[in-house]
Amino acid sequence: MIKRLALSAAAFGLLAAPAVQAEEPAEQPAEMTKGEKRLAKMLEGRVAGEPERCIRTIPSRSLVQIDDTALVYRAGKTIWVNYTKTPDAIDDFDYLVIRKFSASQLCRTDQVETYSRAGHFFSGVIFLDDFVPYRLPDAEG
Template identity: 50%
Template sequence: MRMIAKFAGLAATAFALTAMPAAHAGTKEEGEEKLAKLLEGREAGEPRTCIPQRGSDRMRVIDKTAIVYGRGDTIYVQRTSDPEQIDDSDVLVVRRFGGSQLCRLDNVTTVDRYSGFFSGFHIFEEFVPYTRVDQDG
């Protein structure tokens, strides 16, 4: 009987952990609002096929919207092949084909941060740079 109760407790815990990401996932509209706020005061540039990847730069995931890479004056927005499936509770595993660069057509596998299971597959599209606009001039 104890064994059944212990198993039931473990099953309930496992279910709660797998339900957490779904409860956390935002909507497309919330993601677009978050991205718009991040891009305030920035101007879009010409899309790029590849961008340099520096270890000090940060990659942020905005639910159901985009992956934002970089920091400082210029950041890059990556919508991927299927932005609706992007979830900030996922860990990105990028398979690069451009050496030290992130490039269009690089493969991204996502792994659920809580369960460790495969959660998706994306292909990078072009990177759109957004640069701060000089407010003084």
Template identity: 40%
Template sequence: MRKIAIALVSATALLAGPALEARTKMTPDQELAKLLAGREAGTPRSCISQHDARDIRVIDGTALVFGWGNTIWVNVPRNARDVDSDDVLFTRNYGGQFCSLDIVQTLDRSSHMFNGSISLGEFVPYRRIKAAK
């Protein structure tokens, strides 16, 4: 009986692997839309503080999303096609802010060699929409 139980568990594990891989991966546009669901855009700003940019999410070929909580900031770089989540972002900022026209260098995650740069655009705040009572 124990051998049958082990065989069933093993078979289930083997069959579950391909099923998990078969899930379709979201496109970058879908991923961004999911992040922005339930939020509305505010007035774009040229700069945001480092405090607002603590958490950075990279949406491949599309945008950088800064922050968390009630307000997130979306930045579509001028060369957005070069945005790659496999790269490490390297910034040098002065004055405690990230601003449009700042240059973010990218490093290859495995070799740690510089492999490009991204020119930031304006920062658009997206705030959660308060539910009606």
């Protein structure tokens, strides 16, 4: 009987004790791709703002493609980045055909198709997401 009580107490103690888990090694961050490095260099020293559905594109400037990463639009001191829902469809060997629903804005609902520069063949579709503004922080003082 005493032996049974001792075993019950020991079992109860195991249930009440916090579980000890072996520490898993920290996951190493993945190496940045060539496109991610290029974008990081463009955004160096800048701070991300609130994403917006549309950006003003007047006066017209070119949209820069960064392979497998993002589309970038520079307007004054702001760099707008659209990481897209399909970054793997971005290839700077392709050109973009954009069907905009507004003459003065580029919006996440606009249609973007890609075509090969060599043969002008349809090569894919890019699904836009919100545009993230990156600006230099205000100077303190």
